[in-house]
Amino acid sequence: MTDALETAANAAGLRRVAIDPVSRVEGHGKVTILLDDANRVQQVRLHIVEFRGFEKFIEGRPYWEVPVMVQRLCGICPVSHHLAASKAMDRVIGAHPAPPSATKIRRLMHYGQVLQSHALHFFHLSSPDLLFGFDSEVQQRNIVGVIAKHPDIAKKGVLLRKFGQEVIRVTAGKRVHGTGSIPGGMNRHVSREDRDMLQRDIAQTLAWAEDAVAIAKQLHAANRELYDAFGSFRSKMLSLVRPDGALELYDGVLRARDESGAILVDGAADQGYRGLIEEETKPWTYMKFPHLRALGREAGWYRVGPLARVQNCDFIATPRAEAARREFLAWGGGAPVHATLAYHWARMIEVLHCAEVIEELLADPEILAGELTSAGTRTGHGVGIIEAPRGTLIHDYDVGEDDLVIRCNLIVSTTHNNQAMNEAVRQVARQYLDGHEITEGLLNRIEVAIRAYDPCLSCATHALGRMPLDVTLLDAAGGVLDQVLKSADGSLVR
Amino acid sequence: MNFDTVRPEPVEGQGKPRGGFDRLSPNGGVLVFAWGNASRGDDALGPLLVERLRALALPGVECLDDYQLQPEHALDLLGRERVLFVDASLACAAPFEATPLTPQRDASFSSHAMSPAALLQAFVDVHGRTPPPATLLAIRGERFELGEPLSEAARLNLEAALRWALHFLR
Numbered sequence: 001m002t003d004a005l006e007t008a009a010n011a012a013g014l015r016r017v018a019i020d021p022v023s024r025v026e027g028h029g030k031v032t033i034l035l036d037d038a039n040r041v042q043q044v045r046l047h048i049v050e051f052r053g054f055e056k057f058i059e060g061r062p063y064w065e066v067p068v069m070v071q072r073l074c075g076i077c078p079v080s081h082h083l084a085a086s087k088a089m090d091r092v093i094g095a096h097p098a099p100p101s102a103t104k105i106r107r108l109m110h111y112g113q114v115l116q117s118h119a120l121h122f123f124h125l126s127s128p129d130l131l132f133g134f135d136s137e138v139q140q141r142n143i144v145g146v147i148a149k150h151p152d153i154a155k156k157g158v159l160l161r162k163f164g165q166e167v168i169r170v171t172a173g174k175r176v177h178g179t180g181s182i183p184g185g186m187n188r189h190v191s192r193e194d195r196d197m198l199q200r201d202i203a204q205t206l207a208w209a210e211d212a213v214a215i216a217k218q219l220h221a222a223n224r225e226l227y228d229a230f231g232s233f234r235s236k237m238l239s240l241v242r243p244d245g246a247l248e249l250y251d252g253v254l255r256a257r258d259e260s261g262a263i264l265v266d267g268a269a270d271q272g273y274r275g276l277i278e279e280e281t282k283p284w285t286y287m288k289f290p291h292l293r294a295l296g297r298e299a300g301w302y303r304v305g306p307l308a309r310v311q312n313c314d315f316i317a318t319p320r321a322e323a324a325r326r327e328f329l330a331w332g333g334g335a336p337v338h339a340t341l342a343y344h345w346a347r348m349i350e351v352l353h354c355a356e357v358i359e360e361l362l363a364d365p366e367i368l369a370g371e372l373t374s375a376g377t378r379t380g381h382g383v384g385i386i387e388a389p390r391g392t393l394i395h396d397y398d399v400g401e402d403d404l405v406i407r408c409n410l411i412v413s414t415t416h417n418n419q420a421m422n423e424a425v426r427q428v429a430r431q432y433l434d435g436h437e438i439t440e441g442l443l444n445r446i447e448v449a450i451r452a453y454d455p456c457l458s459c460a461t462h463a464l465g466r467m468p469l470d471v472t473l474l475d476a477a478g479g480v481l482d483q484v485l486k487s488a489d490g491s492l493v494r
Numbered sequence: 495m496n497f498d499t500v501r502p503e504p505v506e507g508q509g510k511p512r513g514g515f516d517r518l519s520p521n522g523g524v525l526v527f528a529w530g531n532a533s534r535g536d537d538a539l540g541p542l543l544v545e546r547l548r549a550l551a552l553p554g555v556e557c558l559d560d561y562q563l564q565p566e567h568a569l570d571l572l573g574r575e576r577v578l579f580v581d582a583s584l585a586c587a588a589p590f591e592a593t594p595l596t597p598q599r600d601a602s603f604s605s606h607a608m609s610p611a612a613l614l615q616a617f618v619d620v621h622g623r624t625p626p627p628a629t630l631l632a633i634r635g636e637r638f639e640l641g642e643p644l645s646e647a648a649r650l651n652l653e654a655a656l657r658w659a660l661h662f663l664r
């Protein structure tokens with residue numbers, strides 16, 4: 001299956017599609033679809049982003065700078081990098097675990113980050129065009145109808161994001177370029193005034209988060225056939241879980257399930273991730289393809305992120321999100337839900353969970369007072385794993401006696417999902433490609449599949465004039481049958 | 495709803511409030527909003543221009559910056575007399591281009607960043623009213639690799655854009 005996905009049987013006879021330097025640097029999305037002699041989709045490759053340069057950016061820096069400067073790696077999840085690096089550096093300096101106060105404040109920061117990141121999707125649900133393209137068919141009018149009944153989605157999405165950012169601000173010190181988390185713990189408590197301010201808004205946040213789950217569920221119910229089938233494929237799933245099996249986003253052990261939901265790996269310690277996960281490079285992309293080492297490249301790839309997390313865990317330890325999770329599982333009728341579009345529903349369940357956890361932490365006096373840093377015997381090596389909004393994020397460092405980072409390895413969420421995104425796009429291409437033309441409908445559907453994973457893009461991608469989606473259709477001999485460039489403003493160039 | 499009770503965040507070096515749901519209340523004055531990543535070469539052009547303007551403490555002008563433009567920034571636009579967006583650009587001619595903006599729905603396959611025109615549309619969606627007059631100042635950049643400094647060409651473009659911005663804000 002993997003070979004079928006990535007390497008055409010007659011690869012020697014096909015033209016290799018070069019990734020031009022601009023696409024590598026600026027992260028525009030590029031999809032290449034290869035047909036076989038019978039005009040069936042044989043191979044699909046999704047080229048997104050470059051993550052090259054991340055490690056070199058960090059190596060040679062003093063370890064104490066790393067939690068702050070890694071925020072520059074991602075403009076969408078800076079807090080996830082901030083905390084994953086901090087956790088790794090706790091180990092490097094022998095200060096693990098961080099004191100309870102520091103851990104709770106970090107956790108509060110992290111759940112604020114996930115809430116605000118996921119709320120962006122809630123906002124985007126306000127535009128059915130963004131959810132399902134511009135050529136809504138009759139069967140999709142139900143979806144538009146659901147959204148039309150909730151005219152205030154956009155406002156709620158924006159205000160939920162604002163709340164999450166306020167959580168980040170009061171824990172990290174600033175909303176952007178925060179410095180709150182340091183190797184060994186935190187450098188500040190939450191002030192009573194800030195805590196009180198957040199508590200005033202948490203009830204409203206919880207209510208809106210429940211609305212978000214309800215809307216996601218209604219969307220699925222409005223067109224079950226479409227939502228279940230679109231870009232759907234079976235895969236393994238990987239995430240952190242709490243040692244007792246609960247959903248866990250800040251710190252835990254690694255668990256993987258197979259396509260049927262059976263546990264493959266459980267309780268794997270974060271420090272030993274390299275025994276569990278192997279990274280493979282491929283000649284056609286700078287992105288690596290991680291997989292479970294024991295299963296090998298062919299069988300060991302997996303999905304991460306909300307869809308994996310809400311199904312990998314045994315339960316969610318907050319009541320409202322647990323009730324939502326049970327409804328989600330019931331949708332699958334006892335089997336794992338593999339639908340690509342179910343990512344949106346799972347995301348909203350996590351929004352609700354985050355709001356509940358934030359409520360609990362705001363009521364905990366240890367965020368206001370208590371020891372903030374730990375100390376211990378330096379080890380010079382540390383791994384920090386966190387569940388970032390889009391999935392498992394791994395930071396791994398070696399630090400020399402001179403305090404400088406010697407070696408660094410990062411595996412970001414989008415890299416874990418690399419194979420899965422390729423598979424989702426291939427499913428869509430097989431389902432919707434008709435003839436030798438990249439229709440606007442096909443283009444829209446490819447975008448919907450990619451957007452469900454919301455892959456990380458290079459932080460430079462927003463530079464004006466970049467960020468097109470480039471879809472190329474090749475025949476069995478490697479000849480270009482069609483090519484379409486779509487810009488963020490919706491304009492098409494063929 | 496209590497969301498307008500959130501305490502504003504002080505802006506370093508400016509002493510003005512920032513962030514928080516108080517943005518549901520009108521802000522007033524002129525807003526200069528830039529975005530970019532200071533560690534990605536010429537991507538720093540927008541934040542650098544804002545840094546220069548902020549140091550001048552122009553009366554009636556608030557300067558904000560962020561990593562990327564996102565829908566919640568619609569709250570920052572409320573009640574402004576006018577808005578100047580600033581970003582690095584690979585598409586404009588050197589040294590810069592200034593263009594009036596109108597709301598436009600975003601069609602990006604990614605949710606990672608919004609165009610300023612899409613942010614104006616988000617303003618309409620969130621507030622149900624016409625956004626303030628907005629202009630985009632796009633400053634030509636050349637190199638965007640992680641860890642690179644500002645290029646010499648971008649530095650010159652920045653100076654030219656700053657002169658234009660000071661005239662615009664007068």
